[in-house]
Amino acid sequence: MIEIKNLKKHFNGREALKGISLSIKDGEFYGLLGPNGAGKTTTISILSSILNADSGTVSIENFNLNAQSKDIKKIIGVVPQEIALYNELSALDNLLFWGGMYNISNKNLLNRANELLRLFGLEDRKNDKVKSYSGGMKRRVNIAAALLHNPKVLFMDEPTVGIDPQSRNLIFEIVEKLNKEGMTIVYTTHYMEEAEKLCDRIGIIDNGQIIAEGTLDDLKMNSLLKETISITFSNLNDVLTKELSSFWNDLKQIGNIIHFYSSDVKTDLSKLVLKCNQLGLEISNIEILKTNLETIFLNLTGKQLRD
Amino acid sequence: MIKLAIKDLRLFFKDRRSMLLTFAIPIALITLFAFAFGGVGKNDSDTKISLLVSDLDHTDISRNAIQELESLKSLQIKPMSLEKAEKAIKNGDESCVLVIKKGFSDSLTLGGTLPLELKYDEAKGIEVGLLQQSLIPTIAMLPFNLGNSKTMMGNRLSKMAGVSNPKAKQDIRNQSDHLFDAISIGMSENNSPEKKGPATFFFGGDIKMTKLVKSTNNNQLGLLQAVAGTAVMMLLFSVVGIGMGLLDEKQEGTLKRLLYSPMNPINILFGKMLSANIISILQLLVMFVFASLVFGLDIGAHLPGMLITIVATAFACSAFGVLLASFAKNRQQVQGLSTLIILVMSAIGGSMIPLFFMPVFMQKLAVISVNYWSIQGFYDIFWRNLAVTSPTFISRIVVLLLIGGILNLFAILMFKKNILKLT
Numbered sequence: 001m002i003e004i005k006n007l008k009k010h011f012n013g014r015e016a017l018k019g020i021s022l023s024i025k026d027g028e029f030y031g032l033l034g035p036n037g038a039g040k041t042t043t044i045s046i047l048s049s050i051l052n053a054d055s056g057t058v059s060i061e062n063f064n065l066n067a068q069s070k071d072i073k074k075i076i077g078v079v080p081q082e083i084a085l086y087n088e089l090s091a092l093d094n095l096l097f098w099g100g101m102y103n104i105s106n107k108n109l110l111n112r113a114n115e116l117l118r119l120f121g122l123e124d125r126k127n128d129k130v131k132s133y134s135g136g137m138k139r140r141v142n143i144a145a146a147l148l149h150n151p152k153v154l155f156m157d158e159p160t161v162g163i164d165p166q167s168r169n170l171i172f173e174i175v176e177k178l179n180k181e182g183m184t185i186v187y188t189t190h191y192m193e194e195a196e197k198l199c200d201r202i203g204i205i206d207n208g209q210i211i212a213e214g215t216l217d218d219l220k221m222n223s224l225l226k227e228t229i230s231i232t233f234s235n236l237n238d239v240l241t242k243e244l245s246s247f248w249n250d251l252k253q254i255g256n257i258i259h260f261y262s263s264d265v266k267t268d269l270s271k272l273v274l275k276c277n278q279l280g281l282e283i284s285n286i287e288i289l290k291t292n293l294e295t296i297f298l299n300l301t302g303k304q305l306r307d
Numbered sequence: 308m309i310k311l312a313i314k315d316l317r318l319f320f321k322d323r324r325s326m327l328l329t330f331a332i333p334i335a336l337i338t339l340f341a342f343a344f345g346g347v348g349k350n351d352s353d354t355k356i357s358l359l360v361s362d363l364d365h366t367d368i369s370r371n372a373i374q375e376l377e378s379l380k381s382l383q384i385k386p387m388s389l390e391k392a393e394k395a396i397k398n399g400d401e402s403c404v405l406v407i408k409k410g411f412s413d414s415l416t417l418g419g420t421l422p423l424e425l426k427y428d429e430a431k432g433i434e435v436g437l438l439q440q441s442l443i444p445t446i447a448m449l450p451f452n453l454g455n456s457k458t459m460m461g462n463r464l465s466k467m468a469g470v471s472n473p474k475a476k477q478d479i480r481n482q483s484d485h486l487f488d489a490i491s492i493g494m495s496e497n498n499s500p501e502k503k504g505p506a507t508f509f510f511g512g513d514i515k516m517t518k519l520v521k522s523t524n525n526n527q528l529g530l531l532q533a534v535a536g537t538a539v540m541m542l543l544f545s546v547v548g549i550g551m552g553l554l555d556e557k558q559e560g561t562l563k564r565l566l567y568s569p570m571n572p573i574n575i576l577f578g579k580m581l582s583a584n585i586i587s588i589l590q591l592l593v594m595f596v597f598a599s600l601v602f603g604l605d606i607g608a609h610l611p612g613m614l615i616t617i618v619a620t621a622f623a624c625s626a627f628g629v630l631l632a633s634f635a636k637n638r639q640q641v642q643g644l645s646t647l648i649i650l651v652m653s654a655i656g657g658s659m660i661p662l663f664f665m666p667v668f669m670q671k672l673a674v675i676s677v678n679y680w681s682i683q684g685f686y687d688i689f690w691r692n693l694a695v696t697s698p699t700f701i702s703r704i705v706v707l708l709l710i711g712g713i714l715n716l717f718a719i720l721m722f723k724k725n726i727l728k729l730t
Contacts, residue, residue, distance in 0.1 A: 050566040072570040080567075084560035101568035145564070 001026050002047070002153065002184065007056035009042055009208075016042045018208040022299040024186060024201075029179045031199030035301075039208040040188035041081060044157045047186070048078045059153060074102070077151030079159045083138045084145075087131035091122055091141045092197065094130060101147035109148065116144040119174060123226070136167025142173060149177050153184045160194065172198060191292035202293070206301045226250070226261040228289035229269055233258070234282045247275050259289075323643070330726035335651055337451075355667060356438045356587035358382045359396075360583070361389040366412040368443055372449055373407070381441045393426065396519050397691055398699040399683060402434045403427035403515070415449060417462060422511055428520040430528050430690055431663040437438040439514070446514060455645060520691055528690065531662050535685035538591055539620060540658040546628030547645040549583040553632040553722075554641065576722045580629050580715065585622030605690070612688035612695045620681040626714035632723035652676035657683075662700065680706045689724045 009017040017039050032040050045051035045067075047058060063072045085094050088200040095113035104112065109275035117126045120140040126188045130138060144161055146275040156175070160168050176198065178183050189195055195202050196216055204212040204219070212219055236256045245251065250261040262268040265288055276283055289295065320326065362369050377384045392404035400499040415421060423446065424553035427435045461480035488663055553576070556562035565575050595613060598604040606613055631648075635641040653659050654670065657680025662670050662701065684703040687693040692701045712715070 048567050050563065070569050075568065076567075076568040078564070080560055080564055082560035082563075084564040086561060087559075098564070098568075101565065101570055146567075 001059075001061065002186070003057075003059045004043075004047075004058045007043070007058065009039075009046065009052045010049070010054055011042075011208040015019060015051040016208050017046075017053070017056075020205070020208070022203060022208055022213075024183055027179070027182050027263050028186045029175075029187065029196035029198055029200045031035055031202040032186060032205055033192065033202050033297070034188075034205035035190055040205060041157055042208075043205070044155050044186070044188060047075055048073035048076060048155055055177045059224065061185065071260070074149070075152045077146035077149065077154045079154070079156040079160075080147045081161065082133075083142045085130050085141055088129060089241045090127045090129055091117060091137075091144075093132070094141060095145055095148060098145040103151040104149060112148050112150075113144075113215060114149055121170060133164055134164070134167075135191050136164040136264075139163050139167060143174070147178070151183070154178065155184070156185060158189045159216065160189070161189075171220055176222050184295055192194065192297070197294055198213065204293075204297060204300060210298050214297070215266070216293065219293070226263050227265050228293060229260040229265060229272060229286040230260055230285075231258055231260065231276070231283055232256060232287075233276075234284045236281065240279055243279050244275070244281075246270070316421035331647065335647060337600060345490055352373075355383040356381060356434060357385060357401060357667075358442070359385050359387045359401055360407065360435040361390040361392050362407045362726060363389065363409050364407050365458065366725060368412040368415055369407045372411070374406075375445060375449060376442075379466070380539070381440055382438070382570075390601040393519060396426065396428050397694065398697070399428065399430075399686060399691055400699070401428075401447035402431035403519075405439065407420040420450070421446065423513075424515040424517055426517045428691075429518045429522065434663050442514065457673070461516070473504075484573065503639060530598065530602050530604055531685065531689050532657075532682075534602075534604060535682045535689075536653075536658040536661075536678070537657075538594040539595075539624070539681045540653040542587055542590055542620065542624045543649045543677070544629060544645070546583050546587055546624045547631055547641060547649070548628075549586055549625070550630075550632030551638055551641050553579050553629070554635065554638050558638070573719065573722070575718060576633070577630075580625060580718070582623050583625035583628055587625050588617055588701055591617040609688045612700065615683070615695060615704055616681065616684035616688060616707075619684065619704045619711070620677070623677045623681070624706045624711075625719060626711040630714045630721065633718045633725060636725065653678050655679075677707070677710055680710070 003024040004020055005043070008015070014101060020039070020043060021031075027095060030115075034040050042051065046053045046117040047060070047071055049064070049065060059141065060072050062076055063073060063075075086097070089097065092113055095116065099109040099113060114123070114126070115125045118299075120143070122137060122140060122144075125133070125137070126130070130141060139159065139162075143156070146154060154175075160171060161170070172194075175187070187194070187198060196305050197215075201213065201215055202219060203210045214222065237287065241253060241258075244258065244286050244289050252259045252261075260272055263277070269286075269288075273283070273286075358376070359582070360373055362373060373386060376382060385401075386603050387404070389404065389406060393399065395401040396404060404426050406424040406426060408424060425435070425439070425442075440659065461476075461483040464478050464483045466477045468475075468479060470479060518520055553562070556575075562575065593619070595604065595606055599606045628645075630639050631645050635644060647699050654678070656676030657673060658678045662673055662682075665673075680703050684700065684707065687697065687700040687703060688695075697699075704715070
């Protein structure tokens with residue numbers, strides 16, 4: 001169980017965290033979703049005890065972060081955003097080194113390192129220097145290095161940045177497996193597909209604040225967002241746009257595309273197509289945009305996730 | 308083409324590191340070398356040469372002779388017992404001692420060769436050579452200034468001519484009286500050392516030169532200077548590279564990952580210090596073994612002292628490298644700063660130019676560099692043959708360890724302040 005209450009952090013007068021409160025249950029896969037600079041890495045840095053908060057309290061597995069940081073460090077694993085490995089060492093040597101930081105006996109460490117290398121599909125190249133690996137392979141070793149001591153809680157800070165689809169899918173499989181085996185995972189990302197696919201619950205963070213939290217369905221429901229009928233026209237002009245605006249109140253024009261917001265797509269779509277025909281508008285494309293994290297985030301913050 | 312050149316110039320003048328390497332470092336080195344070499348041969352008070360004087364004659368004339376020497380502006384006379392003086396030279400604290408032997412007074416009166424001996428450290432040959440230049444004319448003038456000069460000159464000329472016949476002796480004496488008067492007139496007109504040539508000719512100004520500390524077959528001064536001086540300078544460059552590993556760890560994120568582990572953060576720095584020390588010791592060992600195998604430096608007879616000096620030097624130099632890395636914010640900053648500091652320390656500490664080439668004030672300044680204490684430690688062992696229990700040698704080692712300790716302490720503080728915060 002991770003309990004965060006009113007966590008605040010300033011950097012040079014700028015408020016990086018403005019009083020974050022979260023509660024993450026044991027065995028939960030929790031996604032922290034937000035754009036760059038939202039406060040995700042600051043939160044992970046505080047939770048992993050390498051950065052002191054200005055105020056607020058954190059407890060992980062009933063250990064208080066301020067008083068028992070060493071105990072917390074023993075039960076958490078952290079996958080940093082950057083590939084933090086020694087390029088001149090092999091994958092096996094890297095794992096043996098990083099595992100050595102946790103006082104694991106040599107024999108157990110060697111077994112565990114080999115087990116993880118097998119799990120991440122790197123056994124064949126375990127003795128090659130990491131610098132000869134592809135980006136995806138390095139990412140896999142980067143994650144394996146955080147799992148050597150079998151942590152109860154795993155913090156993953158954007159672990160799939162710049163990765164190939166094959167490695168990404170493998171990583172998803174492994175983290176899902178680890179979560180099913182009982183590991184609590186806190187996963188920060190700005191890829192909404194990852195959060196949607198992996199996370200039980202999602203916290204949306206922006207400007208150092210949690211602005212929404214819950215399951216994907218909760219978020220959709222609470223957002224009260226309408227779906228979007230996006231129609232591309234080949235002969236749109238000002239007169240015809242005016243005609244459409246008087247017919248449909250809730251719309252937005254982006255060049256020759258018009259987004260019509262709808263609470264009932266099935267009914268509204270036929271109405272719209274009929275009206276367009278009456279006005280002599282030539283439709284070149286129709287797209288239905290479903291409500292997802294991207295649209296929810298856009299609606300909540302006015303920003304794209306990748307901003 | 309012009310636009311490209313203007314762009315390059317703009318980039319160059321905006322790059323502090325390039326500016327430092329292009330202008331600041333050469334200016335700093337020119338200044339240092341100008342001080343180091345420009346001072347040689349000057350006779351101002353800053354470049355006074357220290358001369359120990361041991362008076363074994365204990366007569367009024369010998370005491371007056373010392374007073375005559377004290378009047379020389381280029382010398383700083385320090386009366387001292389012969390035993391203490393020899394010890395000071397062997398320890399490398401002083402360059403030479405002028406021994407006024409028993410019978411000096413009689414020789415001066417009778418016109419015999421003056422029983423004077425200059426015992427010196429061969430390593431300070433240049434300083435002693437300069438000292439001789441000042442000393443010989445004054446010694447030559449002692450008979451004029453202290454004794455019955457006419458009689459002495461006559462006696463001397465007779466001895467030089469090998470004349471024993473009383474009549475011939477008297478003839479020589481008469482001629483020498485005329486000559487003495489002429490010299491005296493000349494001297495009163497031109498009382499400068501350069502005009503004392505005739506006196507030097509007649510009274511010789513001879514001093515027996517004895518090397519108190521000298522080269523052996525295997526431990527030549529030049530070889531030792533080359534090995535010790537270069538080894539320490541190159542070690543400083545190496546340890547900066549090792550220290551920079553700390554910044555690489557920060558940049559590549561491995562430092563952050565180490566901080567995620569339950570290990571005490573300060574152990575990261577201690578680990579870096581330990582590896583820097585081990586590599587430094589190995590580097591120095593390899594250099595001395597190489598000098599032994601290729602150039603015949605006798606390390607076998609000096610093994611304990613050499614090892615102690617190597618360990619102390621490695622400790623001090625490693626601390627310097629780690630401190631720089633803890634102090635700087637990035638690799639570029641360390642490179643610029645370290646190049647300047649190492650070159651300056653090596654120049655004033657005796658790695659580039661042997662200290663005895665430098666004026667006295669530069670030699671005094673040398674104590675602020677790690678190079679000085681380390682090179683002197685190696686000199687103590689290989690050149691002066693001091694025992695490892697010698698207070699002089701121990702003092703050098705203690706200073707090196709203190710330097711290392713203090714730099715390490717600062718490195719710890721800077722590591723906590725800079726590195727850990729910047730992760």
